[in-house]
Structures are given as C-alpha cells and as structure tokens.
Amino acid sequence: MDNTFDVYDTTLRDGAQQEGMNLSVADKLIIAPLLDELGVGFIEGGWPGAIPKDTEFFKRADKELDLVNAELVAFGSTRKAGVRAAEDTQVRALLDSEAPVVTLVAKSDIRHVERALRTTGEENLAMIADTVSYLRGQGRRVVLDAEHFFDGFRYDPDYAVACAVAAFEAGAETVVLCDTNGGMIPDWVHEIVTSVRERTDGRLGMHAHNDSGCAVANTLAAVSAGAVHVQGTVNGYGERTGNADLLTVVANLELKHGRSLLAGGGLKEMTRISHAISELTNITPFARQPYVGASAFAHKAGLHASAIKVDPDMYQHADPLAVGNDMRMLVSDMAGRASIELKGRELGYDLTGRGELLSRMTTRVKDAEAQGYTYDAADASFELLLREELDGARPSFWTTESWRVFVETVPGDPTVAGSEATVKMHVGGERVIATGEGNGPVNALDHALRKAVSPTYPEVDRFELIDFKVRILDTDHGTDATTRVLVETMDTHAETTWMTVGVGPNVVEASWEALVDSLVFGLLRAGVASRS
Numbered sequence: 001m002d003n004t005f006d007v008y009d010t011t012l013r014d015g016a017q018q019e020g021m022n023l024s025v026a027d028k029l030i031i032a033p034l035l036d037e038l039g040v041g042f043i044e045g046g047w048p049g050a051i052p053k054d055t056e057f058f059k060r061a062d063k064e065l066d067l068v069n070a071e072l073v074a075f076g077s078t079r080k081a082g083v084r085a086a087e088d089t090q091v092r093a094l095l096d097s098e099a100p101v102v103t104l105v106a107k108s109d110i111r112h113v114e115r116a117l118r119t120t121g122e123e124n125l126a127m128i129a130d131t132v133s134y135l136r137g138q139g140r141r142v143v144l145d146a147e148h149f150f151d152g153f154r155y156d157p158d159y160a161v162a163c164a165v166a167a168f169e170a171g172a173e174t175v176v177l178c179d180t181n182g183g184m185i186p187d188w189v190h191e192i193v194t195s196v197r198e199r200t201d202g203r204l205g206m207h208a209h210n211d212s213g214c215a216v217a218n219t220l221a222a223v224s225a226g227a228v229h230v231q232g233t234v235n236g237y238g239e240r241t242g243n244a245d246l247l248t249v250v251a252n253l254e255l256k257h258g259r260s261l262l263a264g265g266g267l268k269e270m271t272r273i274s275h276a277i278s279e280l281t282n283i284t285p286f287a288r289q290p291y292v293g294a295s296a297f298a299h300k301a302g303l304h305a306s307a308i309k310v311d312p313d314m315y316q317h318a319d320p321l322a323v324g325n326d327m328r329m330l331v332s333d334m335a336g337r338a339s340i341e342l343k344g345r346e347l348g349y350d351l352t353g354r355g356e357l358l359s360r361m362t363t364r365v366k367d368a369e370a371q372g373y374t375y376d377a378a379d380a381s382f383e384l385l386l387r388e389e390l391d392g393a394r395p396s397f398w399t400t401e402s403w404r405v406f407v408e409t410v411p412g413d414p415t416v417a418g419s420e421a422t423v424k425m426h427v428g429g430e431r432v433i434a435t436g437e438g439n440g441p442v443n444a445l446d447h448a449l450r451k452a453v454s455p456t457y458p459e460v461d462r463f464e465l466i467d468f469k470v471r472i473l474d475t476d477h478g479t480d481a482t483t484r485v486l487v488e489t490m491d492t493h494a495e496t497t498w499m500t501v502g503v504g505p506n507v508v509e510a511s512w513e514a515l516v517d518s519l520v521f522g523l524l525r526a527g528v529a530s531r532s
C-alpha cells in the first residue's frame, strides 16, 4: 500500500455548507491560492453540475489558478441507480470540470441505501464500482467518500466494508471513512478503523464532523489506527457544528507526531492564513481556536506569568511561533508583578528590577478592576496607567475645565431627536470652548472634543472610532448601575488600532473617559509632543 500521507481540504465544498456562509466564485478563487500556500495536497473546490457557481469555479480555476502544491478536486456523487455512469449527467459534469482528481460520495450504510436511495445493496455496490472505474478509465484519480460509514459499520459491518472494497477494486486510490452525522467518539473510531484495516488493505482516510465535539480527536484516532488521509476545513467550518478543523489536525500531527505534512513549511503561515480566510468568509475568527486563535497563547493568571517569565514552555503546550501565532500577556485583577513585567516588555518597556513600581502597578490594576475597569481588553488604557507610574504624571495634551451634554427629543417628531455637547478646555496655551452635535450624547461629545483639540493637534483627524461597547456592571442596580465602555480606535494612516476603557456612574461619563484616553493614546503612539 502507498503510505503517502494526504492533507485534504474541503473548505470550499463542505465548509461552504455552513449556515450563513456564502462564497462567491471570486471568493473561492482567492481562497484556493491561500490553501495552496498553506501547503495542503488537495483542494476540494465544490460540486460541479449540482451548483452552478461551482461549475463556474472549475471553469475559471482551470484558466486562472496556478496551484503549486495542491491538486484541485471536483466532488460529486456516484451515478444514479439504474443509469450507466457514462450517461449520468452529474458524472459527466465531474469530467467536464477538468479537475484531475474526483471525489465521489457514496452511501455505505445499508439503511440509507434502502431508505434514502430506495435501491438495493447490490445496485449501490454497482453504482460505486461503475462510477469509479468509468472515471479511472477517463484518466481521473478517484477518492471515495464513504458517507455514514461509521454508523453503517456499527449496523452492518459487512456491507460497509463491501462498499470500500468495491471502490478499491474499481481503482479508487483512497476510501475515506465519513462520520457524516458527527456522533462518533475516538475509541469507537479507533476500533472501527482498525477493524476495516484488517479486512482491506487499501488506503483509508477520515472525514469527521464535530457534532460530538470530537471531530479533531476522531481524526487523530483514525490516523493512529492507520488512516493515511485526513479531510477537514480551515477554522472547522462546515454543516451544523462543522467539520474537523484541518489546522488543528495538521498542527497536532506535525508538532506532536513529528510528521512533516504541509508543503513549503506552511505550518508557520497557519495563523495568517486562518485569519485571511476568516476575512473572506466574513466570519469573525474564534479567539479560543486552538493554535491560531487570538487567545490560543494569551496568559491571564499571575502565577502562569511568573513561571512564563522563567520559561514560556512551562505554561504552553507548543511554541506559538511554530504556527505563526504569538504569546500575549493579559493584565487584569488576576495579574501579579510578573504579569505586569511581561506585559510591559510586550509593549516595549523594560521593567526588569523595578520591583516597587511593579507592586504599585499591580495594586492599581487590581483596584481599578474592582471598580469595573478591564485591562485585558484595553491595552492602551493599561499603557497610559504604566506611563503615569513611570513618568510620575498621566500623559497630558490638554486640561479639561468642564463638559456638558444635553439630549433633546420631541415625542412624535423624529426630526428633533439629537444631542448637543459643549466642552471647555485649555489646549495649545488657550482656553477653548467648542460645541458638537450628534445623533446621541456620546457622538456629540466626541465631535465637541475633536473640535476643541484638532486645531492644535490635527493628528486626531486620522483617529477613527471603529467600535464602541457598553456593559452595565451591577445589573441588580438598574439605571443607577456602574457602566463600562470600551472604545476601539484606528489610526487610519498607520492602520493600527487600540482599545481604551472608561468606567462611570453613567454611560456618558464612562464614554468621556474612554474617548479622551483614546485620543491621548493615539497622540502618544504617533509620537506627538504636548503643545499645551
């Protein structure tokens, strides 16, 4: 048996079956080269003949894609019952796609054959054999996805194995055992794959869905039982709870089993490619995704930080750089001096040997967090606090004398709804009074603040507020509860973002604090000197 190991990506086919995902042909043409760059061996592009967009994708892929590492695969089903493979329109569409590899889905659970296909077990075996040998005769490499294999095997092992044997005898290079309903657990998978290996000597693969939460573990169990082909999707996209996350599967096989699977050392590109594909699918990346998630190597507990200071391996199962990710320190009420020191280092401040300062900072962070501040989400506010401790005073570009805001609504007249804010400040050596209008009080304050400071600090015009989150902290206090506001700001020139936090007895006061800090931090980061 050929023991070459296949990494087979089905993001563009099974991944696209995820609720809410809608990939255009153009999206697929951008994602395919990213998968190729990752170094997978196979890219399943879709089902030509069934889905018009996929037919179009293969037509354009033939001309527009220049894959270096991967073979393009067309997916489709075996011929229909009672029809010759050569006359089946779906099979014809697979050939017309010009893909060098075809993956056929075939029923391998006798109950599905009889109840869903409404045909006999014998005819289904003929459908598999005919379609595989016809495509082989047309010069295509063929993989067989044995649908519902595990459930089918548990019900009637002889029939499930007969489907695999029919495919091998007709020339399929690999039979992929599919946990289509995703309900398997690793020990069942290991036992079944082992048993199938005892009954056939062809190449076996694994295609797992995540309904039991075990898709990655099931894939690894299949590999340890002898499977030599793994299927999955980037970021675990897929129908219902998704497919096995191919990134996690491959990272585990490379880093724990010591195999080299991705061409061109693609492992190091994994985090970047995962996030680039999230952008294209328009699905927010999952922060806690193994290996590539933003939180995958983020440490919050003070005790972890104190050991990490000695050696990062003490609290990390793998080197984040191996998958193109990075270690991050989170500062919160769980921080200790080591957390502050490491966070400072991450932000570019060497706090080695500054024991007293670290103790003061730790106390300030814990006290502020007890009031509702949250620094693990607001690095910029943490840095301002640190600067204050280091310089002996908070960074300052102006002083605020007062601000006020009022809201006007006339019931029944939506044109009157609006807010107006006035700020009185000392900026650039002058007393400035500025007003701003907005559709709400925070918007009006933001306008007034910028109007007051931008003649002296025109840099603020490039700072854009891109996200604003409000959280009521004492939910049992109703309208007089403490409010926390998180503001995300972007420097449109530098294309960097930062988060600031404000806490107050109401949303407007909390917002003011977060807004002021966002501009102050932006000016500091842009290297602007105080002109006050």
Ligand SMILES: CC(=O)SCCNC(=O)CCNC(=O)[C@H](O)C(C)(C)COP(=O)(O)OP(=O)(O)OC[C@H]1O[C@@H](n2cnc3c(N)ncnc32)[C@H](O)[C@@H]1OP(=O)(O)O
Pocket (backbone or CB within 6 Å): 047, 049, 050, 051, 077, 078, 079, 080, 081, 105, 106, 107, 116, 117, 118, 147, 180
């Ligand atoms: C487990 C998986 O995820 S497999 C991939 C599933 N992906 C998709 O279904 C997406 C693309 N699907 C489609 O566009 C459509 O469902 C199509 C074109 C495939 C079929 O649509 P229709 O022709 O309208 O068929 P309909 O939905 O009525 O029934 C499915 C037909 O496929 C047949 N069929 C189902 N599985 C198989 C199979 N493995 N081999 C051969 N025929 C099959 C059924 O028997 C039924 O045939 P019938 O028309 O003779 O009754």
Ligand SMILES: CC(=O)C(=O)O
Pocket (backbone or CB within 6 Å): 014, 105, 145, 146, 147, 148, 178, 179, 180, 181, 207, 209
């Ligand atoms: C083939 C496939 O997608 C499945 O069985 O889940």
